[in-house]
Amino acid sequence: MPVGNRKAVLIRILVVLGLFSALVACPPSVEGQASYTASRRSDFSLFGGLSEAKPDFGSEYKSYKSGIVVGGDATYHFGIVALSFEPRFGHTSASSATQNYFTANLKAEASVGPAHRLHPYGFGGIGYGTISTGFHDNSTVYAAGAGVDVDLTHAVALKGEFQYQFWNLGSAHTTFNPNGYAAALMYRFSRLRF
Numbered sequence: 001m002p003v004g005n006r007k008a009v010l011i012r013i014l015v016v017l018g019l020f021s022a023l024v025a026c027p028p029s030v031e032g033q034a035s036y037t038a039s040r041r042s043d044f045s046l047f048g049g050l051s052e053a054k055p056d057f058g059s060e061y062k063s064y065k066s067g068i069v070v071g072g073d074a075t076y077h078f079g080i081v082a083l084s085f086e087p088r089f090g091h092t093s094a095s096s097a098t099q100n101y102f103t104a105n106l107k108a109e110a111s112v113g114p115a116h117r118l119h120p121y122g123f124g125g126i127g128y129g130t131i132s133t134g135f136h137d138n139s140t141v142y143a144a145g146a147g148v149d150v151d152l153t154h155a156v157a158l159k160g161e162f163q164y165q166f167w168n169l170g171s172a173h174t175t176f177n178p179n180g181y182a183a184a185l186m187y188r189f190s191r192l193r194f
Contacts, residue, residue, distance in 0.1 A: 043075050045188040048185065049069055050069075056178045070184075071086055073186075082108070098132045098133070099178060103126065119148060120146070129141040139170070143166075154188075161182055
C-alpha cells in the first residue's frame with residue numbers, strides 16, 4: 001500500500017477511535033428506569049454507512065476501496081444479551097472489479113459499559129454475491145465479522161465493524177476472500193411486540 005494511502009487509513013482509524021473514546025467518556029443521559037432490564041424486550045433497527053474493503057480480486061486486490069453497507073436488525077433482548085437476525089447489502093467498486101453482496105446473518109451481542117451503551121457483537125451468515133470485471137460471475141457468500149454499536153441516544157447508535165467473506169466463483173474456478181471495515185449510523189425502533 002502506498003505511503004499516502006497508509007496515512008489516510010491511519011487518520012481515519014484515529015478519528016474513529018477518538019470519537020469512540022469521547023462517546024465512552026461522556027456521562028450517560030438521564031435514565032427513566034433504574035434497571036436496564038426494564039427498558040426493552042425487542043426492537044428493529046435500520047443502518048447505513050460507508051465501508052472500506054479489500055476486494056481480493058483483480059489488479060487492486062491488496063488495496064482498500066470505498067463502498068456502502070445498508071441493512072437492518074430484528075433483535076430480541078435477554079437482559080444484557082441479545083440475538084438478532086440481520087439482512088444486509090454491500091457494494092464496493094474499484095477500477096478492476098465491482099462487487100455486490102446480500103447476506104442474511106445471525107448476530108449475538110452484549111450490553112456493557114456505562115449505562116449499557118456499548119454493544120460488542122459477532123455475526124455470521126450466508127448470502128449471494130456478484131462480481132463484474134470484464135466478465136460477470138456470482139457466488140454463494142459466507143460472511144463472519146465482529147464490531148461494536150455505541151448508543152448516542154435511546155434511538156441512534158454508531159456502528160463500527162470488521163467483516164470477512166468467502167467467495168467461490170464457479171465459472172472462473174477462483175476462490176477469494178474480500179474483507180474490510182465499516183462505520184454506519186443506526187436508528188432503532190423500540191418496543192416492538194414479537
